[in-house]
Amino acid sequence: MSREKVFNFSAGPSVMPLSVLEKARDELLDYRSCGMSVMEMSHRSSLFQEIFDSTKEKLKAALSVPDSHEILFLQGGATLQFAAIPMNLMEGGTADYAVTGNFSSKAAKEAEKYGRVNIACDSSDTGHDRIPTQSELKLSDEAKYFYYCANNTVYGTEWQYVPETKAPLVCDMSSDILSRPVDVAKFGLIYAGAQKNMAPAGLTVVILDKSLAGREMPITPSVMSYKTLIKADSMLNTPPCWCIYMLGLTLDWLESQGGVVGMEQIKRERAGRVYAYLDESRLFKAHARADSRSDMNVTFRTGDPELDAEFVKGAAARGLLNLKGHKVAGGMRASLYNAMPMEGVTALIEYMKEFETKHHV
Amino acid sequence: MSREKVFNFSAGPSVMPLSVLEKARDELLDYRSCGMSVMEMSHRSSLFQEIFDSTKEKLKAALSVPDSHEILFLQGGATLQFAAIPMNLMEGGTADYAVTGNFSSKAAKEAEKYGRVNIACDSSDTGHDRIPTQSELKLSDEAKYFYYCANNTVYGTEWQYVPETKAPLVCDMSSDILSRPVDVAKFGLIYAGAQKNMAPAGLTVVILDKSLAGREMPITPSVMSYKTLIKADSMLNTPPCWCIYMLGLTLDWLESQGGVVGMEQIKRERAGRVYAYLDESRLFKAHARADSRSDMNVTFRTGDPELDAEFVKGAAARGLLNLKGHKVAGGMRASLYNAMPMEGVTALIEYMKEFETKHHV
Numbered sequence: 104m105s106r107e108k109v110f111n112f113s114a115g116p117s118v119m120p121l122s123v124l125e126k127a128r129d130e131l132l133d134y135r136s137c138g139m140s141v142m143e144m145s146h147r148s149s150l151f152q153e154i155f156d157s158t159k160e161k162l163k164a165a166l167s168v169p170d171s172h173e174i175l176f177l178q179g180g181a182t183l184q185f186a187a188i189p190m191n192l193m194e195g196g197t198a199d200y201a202v203t204g205n206f207s208s209k210a211a212k213e214a215e216k217y218g219r220v221n222i223a224c225d226s227s228d229t230g231h232d233r234i235p236t237q238s239e240l241k242l243s244d245e246a247k248y249f250y251y252c253a254n255n256t257v258y259g260t261e262w263q264y265v266p267e268t269k270a271p272l273v274c275d276m277s278s279d280i281l282s283r284p285v286d287v288a289k290f291g292l293i294y295a296g297a298q299k300n301m302a303p304a305g306l307t308v309v310i311l312d313k314s315l316a317g318r319e320m321p322i323t324p325s326v327m328s329y330k331t332l333i334k335a336d337s338m339l340n341t342p343p344c345w346c347i348y349m350l351g352l353t354l355d356w357l358e359s360q361g362g363v364v365g366m367e368q369i370k371r372e373r374a375g376r377v378y379a380y381l382d383e384s385r386l387f388k389a390h391a392r393a394d395s396r397s398d399m400n401v402t403f404r405t406g407d408p409e410l411d412a413e414f415v416k417g418a419a420a421r422g423l424l425n426l427k428g429h430k431v432a433g434g435m436r437a438s439l440y441n442a443m444p445m446e447g448v449t450a451l452i453e454y455m456k457e458f459e460t461k462h463h464v
Numbered sequence: 465m466s467r468e469k470v471f472n473f474s475a476g477p478s479v480m481p482l483s484v485l486e487k488a489r490d491e492l493l494d495y496r497s498c499g500m501s502v503m504e505m506s507h508r509s510s511l512f513q514e515i516f517d518s519t520k521e522k523l524k525a526a527l528s529v530p531d532s533h534e535i536l537f538l539q540g541g542a543t544l545q546f547a548a549i550p551m552n553l554m555e556g557g558t559a560d561y562a563v564t565g566n567f568s569s570k571a572a573k574e575a576e577k578y579g580r581v582n583i584a585c586d587s588s589d590t591g592h593d594r595i596p597t598q599s600e601l602k603l604s605d606e607a608k609y610f611y612y613c614a615n616n617t618v619y620g621t622e623w624q625y626v627p628e629t630k631a632p633l634v635c636d637m638s639s640d641i642l643s644r645p646v647d648v649a650k651f652g653l654i655y656a657g658a659q660k661n662m663a664p665a666g667l668t669v670v671i672l673d674k675s676l677a678g679r680e681m682p683i684t685p686s687v688m689s690y691k692t693l694i695k696a697d698s699m700l701n702t703p704p705c706w707c708i709y710m711l712g713l714t715l716d717w718l719e720s721q722g723g724v725v726g727m728e729q730i731k732r733e734r735a736g737r738v739y740a741y742l743d744e745s746r747l748f749k750a751h752a753r754a755d756s757r758s759d760m761n762v763t764f765r766t767g768d769p770e771l772d773a774e775f776v777k778g779a780a781a782r783g784l785l786n787l788k789g790h791k792v793a794g795g796m797r798a799s800l801y802n803a804m805p806m807e808g809v810t811a812l813i814e815y816m817k818e819f820e821t822k823h824h825v
Binding site for chain 2: 104322340346349
């Protein structure tokens with residue numbers, strides 16, 4: 104199946120803008136007539152340093168990151184940050200964790216190795232179909248930070264507000280970063296794996312209030328110490344150069360699309376169309392409650408696992424790829440990240456309607 | 465300067481085979497007519513799983529890895545392994561470290577956070593210009609492992625023998641993996657950052673005797689526990705998919721070049737020609753002692769820092785790139801990894817001769 108006939112609804116790694124991939128292809132053998140691929144460049148060369156610095160500047164601009172915060176380009180994924188965050192910020196004390204899905208649950212479990220975890224909320228009793236309200240959050244007085252995951256990729260829910268807490272906010276934005284404006288100054292730490300809205304898998308972006316650095320436990324690996332990483336400007340060792348370069352290209356594309364303000368308008372329309380159809384469907388049902396729905400990952404099901412499987416199989420046959428839900432959630436999931444064209448949404452809804460006509464009794 | 469006119473002597477990230485880059489470029493937008501780039505594929509898809517499995521199989525074959533050992537594809541670089549190794553294998557006890565350069569020194573320092581480090585040898589007194597002999601190694605009876613770095617990228621020395629020790633051997637092969645045959649069964653753990661002989665920066669390969677897994681400290685991050693990673697077949701979280709794909713392409717190329725046996729012949733000729741010239745030169749002097757010389761990184765100098773700088777500048781002007789030595793060592797360094805064509809060596813020696821004629825009094 105050729106590229107023109109495919110829409111990739113993968114939850115991550117996921118679809119990238121075509122123009123970004125074309126640029127990467129055109130420059131792959133020889134970056135700007137330097138005689139080398141970006142993949143072959145010394146990370147200590149002025150040529151790569153320019154790519155690194157300009158990518159950082161573009162991200163700073165795209166998210167309006169204040170000077171109080173530092174941007175780090177790291178490896179290891181969100182899963183390494185599950186440990187790095189408590190190792191750096193918990194100081195052997197307590198931290199509040201909002202458990203609203205698969206990854207916040209894993210983060211809370213990992214943090215227990217390094218201090219006391221207070222579960223500020225837990226939506227597992229209703230299959231993580233909702234985000235708790237501010238008044239439902241049980242905050243502890245002595246918390247070193249409040250941790251939450253802005254968008255739950257697996258269950259398709261998304262925080263529609265920024266929690267008010269005394270403790271610094273730590274937020275996993277892996278699956279909705281760059282999809283809407285964020286007031287970065289409100290956060291102690293934001294982090295995100297790149298493989299949804301930013302770049303290929305292998306890059307983790309951390310945006311950190313510099314005043315929080317320097318509190319790491321003595322057993323923290325050097326390459327996980329925020330203080331050390333800030334001092335080395337992310338280059339304590341060789342960074343994931345290719346992913347950083349790709350992020351730069353994505354940020355150029357993002358700017359051409361109106362930046363995060365433009366992305367927010369588009370994502371609302373994209374997801375809004377699917378939810379509108381789901382709300383009137385007699386076959387499909389949205390998983391997330393209306394007030395907690397994610398614009399990035401739309402989760403839905405028929406209620407019949409066999410019919411779900413048939414839907415996913417039929418979708419793939421017509422080029423609508425990776426619609427199967429995560430194994431812990433079941434059902435279907437359509438991930439509608441920044442690079443998903445509106446045509447993909449149209450094709451999805453068209454297929455859903457056909458499927459419903461065929462199967463609804 | 466176009467690609468045809470450049471030879472890239474970077475110590476890493478470094479030159480890659482042209483055919484590998486061409487294949488990556490040709491498949492970048494659409495991998496085998498699946499309609500997606502490898503960078504866009506879900507790591508849980510059968511399509512990516514096939515890339516992952518075949519790359520692992522090719523590496524297993526290339527290095528004749530026995531079934532007792534597991535291959536892991538990780539993130540974080542050698543620097544993360546500096547911590548992961550003691551966290552997993554030291555058990556709060558003692559480990560022997562051979563300090564023969566910059567990176568083994570850093571590894572030893574990091575290990576001190578997790579147990580007692582016995583310095584089995586230290587070549588810093590002579591500027592790390594040599595590898596100690598077996599009889600010079602001061603081994604401790606209770607060591608949980610013996611750690612060394614097979615090739616010292618910064619100083620241009622390389623172990624010409626595998627040490628005999630009671631404790632399991634742990635070896636950093638970042639800069640000479642796949643350049644010669646290795647008896648993997650002799651090692652408890654081999655690891656290597658990919659960015660020299662394997663793939664773009666962002667992938668770390670660990671080859672581990674499975675019987676050593678399961679001894680990690682309780683505070684070891686899950687994503688650094690070898691036991692957990694073996695169980696998850698490296699996919700506890702999203703792996704660096706693009707780098708794994710590139711490694712697969714490099715391994716195809718390696719096989720076409722005669723595998724590690726072929727690489728060993730070529731590297732001896734490549735480095736041998738430069739050392740032969742250095743030994744007869746009246747201007748340039750090799751840094752490493754004759755019995756300890758690296759075939760991967762040839763370090764040399766004139767003895768006059770200004771002349772060294774002029775040499776590096778003049779080299780760059782004619783397309784011989786990245787010949788400046790590491791900042792802690794000074795002088796020059798020509799890295800001659802697997803992908804360096806013999807023409808690069810010819811061009812380098814030609815320029816050195818011209819430079820010598822011009823400057824030798």
